[in-house]
Every structure is written in structure tokens, then in C-alpha cells.
Amino acid sequence: MPPIRVLIVDDSVVIRQVLSELLRSDPEIEIVGTASSGSLALSLIPELKPDLVTLDLEMPGMDGLETLAGIRKLSSKLPVIMFSTFTERGAAVTLEALARGATDYVTKPTHAGNTESARQRVREELIPKIKSLCTPHVSLPQLPPVATVAHARALVPIDIVAIGASTGGPNALADLIPQFPVTFPVPIVIVQHMPPMFTRQLAERLNALTPLLGRRPRKERS
Numbered sequence: 001m002p003p004i005r006v007l008i009v010d011d012s013v014v015i016r017q018v019l020s021e022l023l024r025s026d027p028e029i030e031i032v033g034t035a036s037s038g039s040l041a042l043s044l045i046p047e048l049k050p051d052l053v054t055l056d057l058e059m060p061g062m063d064g065l066e067t068l069a070g071i072r073k074l075s076s077k078l079p080v081i082m083f084s085t086f087t088e089r090g091a092a093v094t095l096e097a098l099a100r101g102a103t104d105y106v107t108k109p110t111h112a113g114n115t116e117s118a119r120q121r122v123r124e125e126l127i128p129k130i131k132s133l134c135t136p137h138v139s140l141p142q143l144p145p146v147a148t149v150a151h152a153r154a155l156v157p158i159d160i161v162a163i164g165a166s167t168g169g170p171n172a173l174a175d176l177i178p179q180f181p182v183t184f185p186v187p188i189v190i191v192q193h194m195p196p197m198f199t200r201q202l203a204e205r206l207n208a209l210t211p212l213l214g215r216r217p218r219k220e221r222s
Contacts, residue, residue: 003030004134007050009041011059022123023211038067051134056060057093079103079133090113091201098170164191
């Protein structure tokens with residue numbers, strides 16, 4: 001199997017160097033190029049034909065969201081992993097990127113160039129995601145629609161619906177949760193592997209998409 005071709009997009013020369021070094025340490029990954037701006041990345045993608053792009057969010061000029069939109073115009077299926085600093089704003093913008101078509105995210109350490117533990121954490125998080133997104137998967141059977149799940153309760157007692165999500169989860173949940181009718185009769189529990197700050201942001205986003213969560217009548221003020 002040929003190595004996975006990765007394009008790194010980040011305005012920081014240190015981050016580009018660190019990521020290149022970390023990813024090259026795996027023989028199954030090849031760095032086909034780096035870009036210091038979104039506009040440069042968009043010009044390189046047709047030429048380099050990467051299998052995956054790592055994309056910074058906060059860049060001068062064309063930011064990560066604008067670059068992501070440009071990538072999606074070039075290819076709807078090219079995996080894009082957002083590489084964002086772990087901050088309140090970073091969490092919100094990262095979820096916005098996921099909603100706009102980013103495939104996954106990895107938190108960028110604030111001192112990735114100086115701390116070996118930070119490098120190791122990025123290596124352990126990023127490389128498995130790259131391999132997972134770029135390895136052919138066996139097609140799974142189509143899941144039944146939400147309406148089928150609701151009707152199944154009439155035949156089999158259901159006390160709770162549990163949803164587990166991993167890579168691509170936020171995007172999938174944004175499509176799935178609004179399908180539940182407001183009259184859905186049992187509680188829904190969602191398990192998504194991500195840092196606490198991101199889970200809160202995700203809950204708020206889902207809450208805004210569906211009548212199921214937090215839609216109780218407001219009390220009138222006197």
C-alpha cells in the first residue's frame with residue numbers, strides 16, 4: 001500500500017516543521033507539501049493531490065474556515081483535519097469547521113515546538129486519525145431512519161436510546177439529532193470522544209438544531 005500523502009497548512013513555520021517531523025516518523029505517511037496560507041494550499045491541492053490535509057484555523061488573510069470552503073469546492077471527499085489551539089474560541093470555531101465539512105480535529109499544543117510531551121500527544125492523536133481516514137473501510141449496512149426507531153418502541157420496550165460517535169461524530173450528529181421528533185418518548189444519551197470544552201460547545205450546537213433539547217416554555221415575567 002502506498003504511503004498516505006499529507007499536505008500541512010499552517011501559518012506558523014514552527015508548527016509546519018514540527019508536524020512534518022512527527023508525521024515523517026511514521027513510514028506509512030509522506031509529507032507531499034506544506035503551505036503557509038490558505039490561498040497557497042488551494043493552489044497546491046490540484047497539483048499535489050494529497051490524500052489528507054491538516055488545516056490551521058487562525059491564519060492571516062484566508063482563515064481556516066474560508067480555506068475549508070475552498071477545499072470543499074475542489075473536493076467534497078478529501079479528508080481535512082483541523083489543527084486548532086485548545087481555547088474557548090478554538091472549540092467553537094473547530095465545531096463550526098466540523099459543521100462545514102471538516103472531517104476531524106486535533107488540538108494544537110500551545111508550546112508544541114518546546115515540549116516533548118506535547119509532541120508525543122500530537123503524534124498519538126494525529127497519526128491514528130490520519131490512518132483511519134485514509135484506510136479503505138468495509139461498507140456498513142444503511143441504518144434505519146429515526147422514525148423506524150421510534151416505531152420500534154411499540155413492538156419492543158425501549159427505555160433509552162444511546163448514540164456513540166467517534167471520528168466524524170459532530171457532523172453526523174448534526175444531521176441525525178434534528179430528525180428526532182419533538183414527541184420522541186424516551187431519553188437520548190450521546191457519547192462523543194472529545195475534550196470537555198468541546199462537548200459543551202457540541203451540546204449547545206445540537207441544542208440549537210433540535211426542538212428536543214432545552215425547548216421548554218419560558219415563564220412570563222411580571
